[in-house]
Amino acid sequence: MTTTFRQLAARIESERAPAKADLPWLKLATFGDLTTIKGALRHDANLVSVTGVEGDYDAGEVSPAEAVARLRAANLAGIIYTTPTHTPAAPRWRALCPTSSPMTPADRDAMCDRLNAALSGILARESFARSQSYYFGATGDGRDHRVHLVDGRPIDKATELHKVAAPDPVTEPDDDDFDLESLIAPDFERIGGALAFIPADDREDWRTVGMALHSESKASDAGFDAWSEWSRASEKFDAKDQRRVWESFGRRPGKRVTIGSLYNLAKANGWNAKEAPAPSRLTFLTPSECQATPSRGYVVKGILAPGDVGCIFGAPGAGKSLIAPHIGYAVAQGRAAFGMRAKPGRVFYVAAEDPHGMRGRVTALKMRHGDAGDFTLVEGVSDLLSTDSQDLEALKSAVETQRPALIFLDTLAMAFPGLEENSAEAMGRVVAVARSLAQWGAAVVLIHHDTKAEGKTPRGHSLLNGALDMAMHVSRDDVGVVRAKLTKNRNGSCDRDLAFVIDTRVLCEDEDGDAITAALVDELASGSVPRAEKLTDSASAALAILTGLEADKPDNATCPGVPECEWRDACVAGRAVSGSENPDSRTKAFRRASKELAGQGRTIIIGDYVRSHIPLSNKHYFDDLGTFDE
Template sequence: MRYHNTPETGAEQASNRDAALALVAKGFTVFPAGANKRPLIKGWQDKASDDPAQIERWWKKWPNAMPALPTGSRNGIAVMDVDCKGERDGLAALALFNDVDAMSPVWITTPSGGRHIYFRPPEGMGNSAPVPYGVDVKAEGGFVIAPGAINGKGVYSITSGSLGDDLPEWPKTFLPQQKPAGQAKAEPSGRDFSVILSALSALPNDGDEFGGREDWLRIGMALHAETEGSLEGEEAWHDWSAQHPSYDTTKTDEAWASFTADKEGGVTGKTIIAEAERRGWRDTSMLTDEDVETAAWTMAEIDRILEENRQTRSRGGLRLLKPRDCAEMPAREYVIKGLLAERDVGAIIGAPGSGKSVIAPYLGYAVARGVEAFDRRTKAGGVFYVAAEDALGLRKRVTALRDQHGEADGFHLVEGVTNLASVEDSRALRQAVKQHRPSLIIIDTLAAAFPGLEENESKAMGKVVSVARSLTQWGAAVLLIHHDTKAGDGLPRGHSILNGALDVSLHLRREKRLVEVRPSKNRNGTTDQSLAFSVGEIQLGTDADGDPITAPICDDESGPVVRDTATRLPASAKAALEILEALSEGGKCVTKSDWRKACVDSDAVSGAEKPDDRRKAFRRALEELARRQLFHSEGEIIHLPDAPEMLLGDEDV
């Protein structure tokens, strides 16, 4: 077999023609597909060939065609097509149900970074199965681009195993539900379709109710039966499905195409009406004139929403935006401006004792009150602070925040969460979030909220990501409190799935009494920004023995000092400030003359030999420090600011 180096990857890969011939030699049937992954021949299901001569003819006609494999019984394969881009992280979703690495020995990596995982096809399974969001099914009636194929983006390369290996069975978790024998053929209800649409609008599809695939398919089957598979029914199916956070146009199309009268199991528009009536819906055709007038606005609003959905969704799931469209689209609402936006998943990370559980309640309290935090605006909204660790300590910290800043009715300390990996805790928190719709959810800490978490395993950390993302579906941002790596490199501890899923990561590093906070990842603004706080203490009262009860408090140090030192402090100015700090140690009074003499005598401020040159260096340092307000003077007496340590660490602000 001939090999060449592809410019996209630099790795040795067979050409498309040779890849096709190699597959045919192993007994597989193939057909040519274009760069858009669409078949180049009509009737490919029947015309796919294992004849080398036919392969030569096809590739002579289409030299750049990619070989494609029909899936299902034709080649004895079924494939999970796993998307790994952005929110469609299929691997993380699969990890919630299975040990991903042990699912199959045969893995293919696609040029876009996705994965094709190969199995034996279950008998009769088509291209629809209860798989997680981010995963597509290729079985009976489908096809997949073959390993070894090359396009302009790269190579479909075999990561492990080969197509000659014994393939495992399709995971039982993702097998389609079997239909009961002898189920009735679905007949339309005979009601006007406007009545069906009205009932459909009463059925929530927000990720909780009808969130399961089987429930979703049941409503689709009912619409298909009611309209006998018409375009009108398909549009209604898309409009209703689009309410769900995981809506996917292609999957919705494929599901609709799979519905047939013999598979609809008797569900019709009556099914939709019955579900709606259980939720208090009434048929407007049965109402009085007065009732109809009251309902008129509601129906008009439904029509407007449906029309808006149709206009913003193309059949291929694409939205084509011109520059002016981009300019006119509203910006995402911020929670903390420049740092955290609605529906974000972020993390506050740092070493033990760095102040993670001090800054987190402070940020939450600021959002609940709608006031600035670290000179950054917040958008007022409810806050859930999930106290999975040290609930009593957090009660004291919230009490200290109330004493210092006043009441914040939107702030809720959430106790009783012991394991968010469990169905019970996860569902209880989701229901509370759905009911109260907070703007911000803080989980303190990740390790305590997911006890026994194997942080370095993809399946375990995928569960954390999935739970966090599920809490954002009603608009909230989620902040996870977690440890950083031992290297202190600004990355969260554990499997890289977590860092890849984060929109924002705030890294804490303690320098003397100050804690510096820098975004190591920020999709809402620059990472070239720094916050600073110190951990203060506030007395809440006394205990039974008369000893003080205290709680740590976040003292925001982001004032003029931090803002005015956005650029690196010159070495001579930094040395002069260090000398002033040494002279002031213990609260000693420092005069300008004493400071000048110490700086002129120090080689750190200036290495010049002449005293006049050293005095000039001190004057330049003095001007720089004065411009940045890094000291105060009362005549001849010099005072330090409250927080000079911020400037004296390994890195200047």
């Protein structure tokens, strides 16, 4: 809402409501459209810009008139207005000071320090919470309500005001003001506590409670259930009449009844919101009750459940963008992947990086496994980071409408361009976006890079790994076996052995008649491939020479291998296996390398011949999107 400060002062002066909960609220700021998990818009990460600063005073000693005098002494423009609980004997008021132009949320901190300095350091600690918002106006007859408009300069021009000692800042709203989150998501625990004090026999009160719950819950079933449960305490309860009257609410003209009316009824019957004990959030379960707890369900059994946020991460070329669509395609077809059951459901694969290459991958999956009508490749997503991201709005709308069971974001870097990965706030945005997509029950999996040292956590701030329900590290060993190691798993063990080799599928031919191929996963049975030890440089060089000799032999399929003497001579002739100038030393180095390769099962000796253990067809390399490289 855009208004002048004089118009705002007049609005605050004239606003009236029967209860504080019915008053409107204000914030000198602009919020974006990023909701929390509970659906709230008013939180620090969603604050886009500020046009002023608010200060709250509730110590009950300094009068509004004295606050006006202090603002005038500092030559600050502003508004001082009293709160609904203000009395002359116990003053409570708020100060609003505008800036000359919109500023960043971080700039607000310094502006709040200046306002606190001008008021001699008396502001309550809630004033320093960036997203704190406040009610305005008066309740009842408003006899003690006061609004003072002070002329002066914008607070950002008062550069001489310096920070004074201030209370520790908070990020949660004061109890004196309802959190906007509670206005968006009804607090049924608080409502239930209030309903316990209201008799259900008076029909007028019964209707008032129903209309208040209808308004607060936006006519949801949860609101109706709360009203019905309370109404059953009366002998007059009639289920059919309950439903008929509920459906009539909202269609009648006149002033809307809000939740404040319900709270007023509760207060009139002895309920005290301030003294009412907060409902316990603790749950105490016996072993039998633990045993009876229903399963979370699964998308991929043992690693992904509905609503999870996961991450598949690894080095470039490791195969993370190969295993992800492989698992997604299995979910879309309702078949197992790596021996894990998959519950059939729609899959969104958001290809933010090289969508054309991913088309080839999906084509290869269709050629091998058949069609999958529930697998959807999503293109066109290029920015989920901006607070006003149109891509995010379009994606959330599609998710809400089509309700996929599984969503991949490939890759995090391309979907969130310009992301400061080492920033907790920035990674918090990534997690918030993922959770916002998961709110309708989908598991969301991010495709990301690992650290330079191939660590056990995704690259960037540790907040990301801490928020994950599943993390899978993908790496490839020297012989071409790709392993996906679970480094975090809230749905089961991390000991699963997920291993595969890379196969290819010819899609078509290009204009020159050359084959266009795409990479596919060839799953290896769990435990069938021993984990290869890292080879020495000499052994790696000897193995590379052997595979090169194999590739040069056109009859490789029928030949028992490469003559061992030919392999030895090729290794000794060069300097890859040993850099020594002495041929005997190079021969000894070859023998050590040959023994190491045979000991690890990397080579097979057949008489006077030797061949590598991994078939030649599995020695091609691919980047993450499956581009074929000879």
